[in-house]
Amino acid sequence: MVRSYEEINDKIRKGKAVVLTAEQVSEMAKTMSPKEILKKVDVVTTGTFGAMCSSGAILNFGHAQPAIRMERIEINGVPVSGGLAAVDTFVGATDCNPANPKYGGANIIEDLINGKELILEAWGKGTDCYPRKHIKTTISLDTINEAILSNPRNAYQNYNVATNTTDKIKYTYMGTLLPNMKNASYSTSGELSPLLNDPECRTIGLGTRIFLCGTQGYVTWNGTQFNTSKPVNEFGVPIGNTRTIAVAGEMREMNTRYLRAAYYKRYGVSLFVGIGVPIPILDEDMAARVSIRNCQITTNVQDYGHNYDHLGTVTYEQLQSGQIEIGGKKIHTAPMASLARAREIANILKQWIEAGQFELTAPVRPMPTNRSLKGLEEKIF
Amino acid sequence: MVKKIVISFPGESAGRSLTYELVKDFDIKVNILKADMELSRGGKLVVELDAEPEQIERAIAYMEQSGVEVSSVGSKIRHNSELCIDCGACTSSCLAGALSIQAPDWKLKFDPDKCVVCKLCLGSCPLGLFEIEFT
Numbered sequence: 001m002v003r004s005y006e007e008i009n010d011k012i013r014k015g016k017a018v019v020l021t022a023e024q025v026s027e028m029a030k031t032m033s034p035k036e037i038l039k040k041v042d043v044v045t046t047g048t049f050g051a052m053c054s055s056g057a058i059l060n061f062g063h064a065q066p067a068i069r070m071e072r073i074e075i076n077g078v079p080v081s082g083g084l085a086a087v088d089t090f091v092g093a094t095d096c097n098p099a100n101p102k103y104g105g106a107n108i109i110e111d112l113i114n115g116k117e118l119i120l121e122a123w124g125k126g127t128d129c130y131p132r133k134h135i136k137t138t139i140s141l142d143t144i145n146e147a148i149l150s151n152p153r154n155a156y157q158n159y160n161v162a163t164n165t166t167d168k169i170k171y172t173y174m175g176t177l178l179p180n181m182k183n184a185s186y187s188t189s190g191e192l193s194p195l196l197n198d199p200e201c202r203t204i205g206l207g208t209r210i211f212l213c214g215t216q217g218y219v220t221w222n223g224t225q226f227n228t229s230k231p232v233n234e235f236g237v238p239i240g241n242t243r244t245i246a247v248a249g250e251m252r253e254m255n256t257r258y259l260r261a262a263y264y265k266r267y268g269v270s271l272f273v274g275i276g277v278p279i280p281i282l283d284e285d286m287a288a289r290v291s292i293r294n295c296q297i298t299t300n301v302q303d304y305g306h307n308y309d310h311l312g313t314v315t316y317e318q319l320q321s322g323q324i325e326i327g328g329k330k331i332h333t334a335p336m337a338s339l340a341r342a343r344e345i346a347n348i349l350k351q352w353i354e355a356g357q358f359e360l361t362a363p364v365r366p367m368p369t370n371r372s373l374k375g376l377e378e379k380i381f
Numbered sequence: 382m383v384k385k386i387v388i389s390f391p392g393e394s395a396g397r398s399l400t401y402e403l404v405k406d407f408d409i410k411v412n413i414l415k416a417d418m419e420l421s422r423g424g425k426l427v428v429e430l431d432a433e434p435e436q437i438e439r440a441i442a443y444m445e446q447s448g449v450e451v452s453s454v455g456s457k458i459r460h461n462s463e464l465c466i467d468c469g470a471c472t473s474s475c476l477a478g479a480l481s482i483q484a485p486d487w488k489l490k491f492d493p494d495k496c497v498v499c500k501l502c503l504g505s506c507p508l509g510l511f512e513i514e515f516t
């Protein structure tokens with residue numbers, strides 16, 4: 001038996017699609033075969049709500065009279081890109097003014113979505129067609145043109161577990177890592193995580209409609225650092241951080257319940273992004289993929305205190321138990337991404353599909369199949 | 382009863398085995414929650430004293446007469462749960478177990494009774510939702 005996107009969407013339009021969250025289907029898989037799951041389930045919804053630094057917003061301010069070619073731009077004192085024509089900018093989530101490292105691009109994005117007015121200041125050299133050299137004004141989502149969340153790398157498929165073997169506390173993007181492996185942190189929603197339910201991206205590609213920060217957004221490309229070359233475990237799950245997605249969506253429709261600015265001590269600003277991807281159960285293979293359980297998903301434990309040294313491999317079942325064992329030592333574990341809110345996202349997406357408000361899309365362009373990751377070589381001049 | 386106190390040692394008292402005296406002479410179960418001490422400059426000890434109220438009272442009177450300062454724990458941690466996203470990052474550094482997040486609901490739980498005011502959560506929360514409150 002196989003099932004097409006058209007059949008699924010037809011059922012969605014008729015309000016007859018059977019939609020489960022990835023956790024529900026993983027529970028079901030304890031007693032049912034992929035063949036039975038395929039018969040019963042049309043769509044499985046996933047969710048994640050974690051800090052995703054490679055995020056940002058494309059804004060267009062509109063032209064002032066007289067016009068300015070904005071070459072240096074600050075929003076609320078945070079320098080943002082002045083390299084996009086006259087009045088466009090890209091606000092990177094991690095943009096910041098080093099003098100005030102706790103307020104950055106992520107905060108600008110959150111404040112805009114919350115309807116706040118922000119101070120825009122820009123400078124240009126003055127040209128014949130853009131004579132103005134300076135402007136200081138306020139902006140909000142009501143006053144500007146486009147406001148598009150545009151994230152180059154989100155929803156990492158699997159991620160490392162971080163711990164610290166040194167005798168000093170380490171402040172990282174994986175949280176506060178106490179000395180001598182007193183704790184370890186992990187950052188995906190395990191069996192609920194989008195790209196772990198379609199590990200080869202058979203159904204996720206350019207144009208895939210998704211839940212993005214409270215609204216319907218889209219996958220716009222493969223994410224940066226897309227990597228297909230890591231080892232795969234016996235259940236078909238890549239071990240360690242591998243595939244990623246680039247996404248975009250309309251900021252005016254977003255809700256800061258599913259998008260939040262964050263600050264990691266001595267690291268900097270980041271952005272919590274809420275993403276839910278629907279997985280169509282097209283065939284037995286997809287039914288088997290979405291059946292994956294936390295005890296079958298493995299990841300690497302790495303030493304963030306020393307060169308990312310590999311220390312061991314654990315499952316998400318072990319991580320979620322609150323304790324893992326590495327080299328005979330019991331280590332307290334903590335999540336960095338919100339599983340509670342990831343569940344909320346998977347449930348909202350489920351409701352949208354059940355209510356006929358959200359149809360599934362086949363990828364317009366598939367994800368790359370043969371990608372490895374290059375490092376950066378330093379050259380001496 | 383269990384009483385949580387801060388014992389402040391001036392420099393000259395830092396070498397004393399005070400906790401040993403509390404155990405031996407007053408029969409008090411002493412649980413050291415936090416120690417920040419250097420021989421030359423003294424420091425602070427946050428301890429829980431577990432015994433009958435009269436024993437604790439006698440022990441505190443003894444300590445106050447013998448050159449260390451005893452005060453009740455004068456600060457507590459406040460958490461803004463309304464803005465919390467239940468990410469769990471704060472639980473990684475809470476070795477006292479006051480902050481926990483686990484199955485089935487994966488919502489953050491804060492048990493102020495277990496908090497030893499180590500303040501690591503202040504820097505661990507990516508949303509800055511912990512504050513120290515002095516009482």
